[in-house]
Amino acid sequence: MEGEGQDFTLRRPVATDGPAITALIAACPPLDANSAYCNLLQCSDFAESCILAERDGELLGWVSGYRPPSDPANFFVWQVAVAPAARGRKLAQRMIEALVQRPAAAGVTHLTTTITDDNRASWALFNGLARRWRAPMEKSTRFDRDAHFGGAHATEWQARIGPLPF
Numbered sequence: 654m655e656g657e658g659q660d661f662t663l664r665r666p667v668a669t670d671g672p673a674i675t676a677l678i679a680a681c682p683p684l685d686a687n688s689a690y691c692n693l694l695q696c697s698d699f700a701e702s703c704i705l706a707e708r709d710g711e712l713l714g715w716v717s718g719y720r721p722p723s724d725p726a727n728f729f730v731w732q733v734a735v736a737p738a739a740r741g742r743k744l745a746q747r748m749i750e751a752l753v754q755r756p757a758a759a760g761v762t763h764l765t766t767t768i769t770d771d772n773r774a775s776w777a778l779f780n781g782l783a784r785r786w787r788a789p790m791e792k793s794t795r796f797d798r799d800a801h802f803g804g805a806h807a808t809e810w811q812a813r814i815g816p817l818p819f
Contacts, residue, residue: 661706661713661744663751666696670705673712674734681734683772695731701757702728704748706739713739716748720761727813728753730766733778745778746785754819763815767795769807779812790814 666674671693678684678692687695695703695717706714717731733745753761764782768775783790795811798804 661708661739661742661747663704663706663748665700666703666705666715667700668693668697670696670712674705674715677712677715677734677736678732680736683769684732684734687732701755702752704752706735706744706748708739712736714744714748716745716752718752720758726760726762728758728761728764730764733766733775746782749778749782753817762817763813764817765811765813767809767811769809771807776812779814783814786814786818788814788817 671689674692674696675687675689679686699717699719702719703715703717705712705716713736715732715734718729719731721727721729730749733749735744749764752758753764766775766779768779779790791811791813793811793813794808796802796806796809798806798808801809
C-alpha cells in the first residue's frame with residue numbers, strides 16, 4: 654500500500670518535512686494547529702506511525718498517529734490533513750491503510766480517533782473505513798466539552814473500529 658499510487662508517493666516523514674506539515678495543517682481547517690516542534694517530533698520520534706503523501710515534491714497529505722503505550726493493540730489516528738487539491742481521491746483512506754499495514758503496526762487490532770460532532774469529513778472517512786473493512790465502529794465520549802476542555806472546545810467523540818481484518 655505504501656509507495657507509489659494514483660500519482661501520489663506515500664512515505665515516512667523526516668524532520669525536514671516539519672515546516673511543510675505545519676503549513677498543510679494550517680491550510681486545513683478545522684484542524685487544531687500543533688506547534689512546529691510537535692510536528693518535528695512526529696516526523697522524527699513517531700515517524701513509523703505517521704505518513705505523508707506528496708506529488709511532484711509538494712506535500713498534499715498527512716496522517717499522524719501512534720500506538721498508546723497502555724493499549725499497544727490500538728492505533729490512534731491523531732490528525733488527518735489533505736490539501737484541497739488532493740481531496741476526493743481517497744487519499745486519507747490510502748494513507749491510513751498504509752500505516753496500519755506497516756511492520757511497526759504488527760499486532761494492531763483496532764483503529765481509534767477522536768472527532769467533533771461537526772467534522773463531517775472525518776466522520777465520513779472513519780465510517781467509510783469501517784464499511785470497507787467490514788468492521789464495527791463504536792462511538793463514545795472521549796473528551797467532554799465541559800469536563801475536559803472547560804467549555805473552550807467541542808466534545809471529542811472517540812470512534813473505535815475493529816477488530817481489523819488484517
